Amino acid sequence: MPSTPRRRRSRIRFAALLLVAVEIPLFAGLLVAQVADPTRARAAGDHAFLVQAADGTPVTWDPCSPVGYVVDWTDAPDGALALVTDAVATVEEATGLTFTALGSTQLSPDQDGATDPLPGGAEVLVSWVPTAQDELFAAGEAIGWARPMVVGGRSGGQVYGRGQIVLDAGWFADASPTRARGVLLHELGHLVGLDHVEDPSQLMDAGGSLGREYQQGDLEGLARLGPLAGPRCS
Numbered sequence: 001m002p003s004t005p006r007r008r009r010s011r012i013r014f015a016a017l018l019l020v021a022v023e024i025p026l027f028a029g030l031l032v033a034q035v036a037d038p039t040r041a042r043a044a045g046d047h048a049f050l051v052q053a054a055d056g057t058p059v060t061w062d063p064c065s066p067v068g069y070v071v072d073w074t075d076a077p078d079g080a081l082a083l084v085t086d087a088v089a090t091v092e093e094a095t096g097l098t099f100t101a102l103g104s105t106q107l108s109p110d111q112d113g114a115t116d117p118l119p120g121g122a123e124v125l126v127s128w129v130p131t132a133q134d135e136l137f138a139a140g141e142a143i144g145w146a147r148p149m150v151v152g153g154r155s156g157g158q159v160y161g162r163g164q165i166v167l168d169a170g171w172f173a174d175a176s177p178t179r180a181r182g183v184l185l186h187e188l189g190h191l192v193g194l195d196h197v198e199d200p201s202q203l204m205d206a207g208g209s210l211g212r213e214y215q216q217g218d219l220e221g222l223a224r225l226g227p228l229a230g231p232r233c234s
């Protein structure tokens, strides 16, 4: 693992890469991707969304269907199972969304989009990858990135249907549990639809506010991304 100086770490930016498929992806070749500038940030404020409908409604996951996820534990840090389980539970509580763990995989993350079928019909792939294997990590520009993918188009509705969270195994290997949790919560925030804010008091600040829990603005945004603000699901 590279020994990144701590001074440099403090400047490492978190990345939210956004992949938007404007058609239902019957075939991988039909995907139309737009990858946002990973360092972009919205105007100052308490929360922001990656994608919103014309009326301002944020795009989110289907609030009435569990989000299945699989994890590649190959390069995960010690304690990763508890880290993931606890962070996912926090997002569930904050959004009302439900996540289902569907086991492990060694499928590689895909910078161009999660187009390969995931085990168990999962929608989300969580991976730790060696620092040198990810351009952003190797360049010191990020220690994690998340990419939700919009699907839909029928009936005018769009939801996230696939997603990835990719984490820098080298950084996590040395990180305290608190800092590791902060990064994972930040990336989960992106996964469910939050964008960066220019507000260091919030976990979704572009700088990541290392070691934080979700703050008030983060929580207000998260609450708008699930059944807490939308349809009741039974």
Ligand SMILES: [Zn+2]
Pocket (backbone or CB within 6 Å): 014, 015, 016, 186, 190, 196, 205, 206
């Ligand atoms: Zn970010």
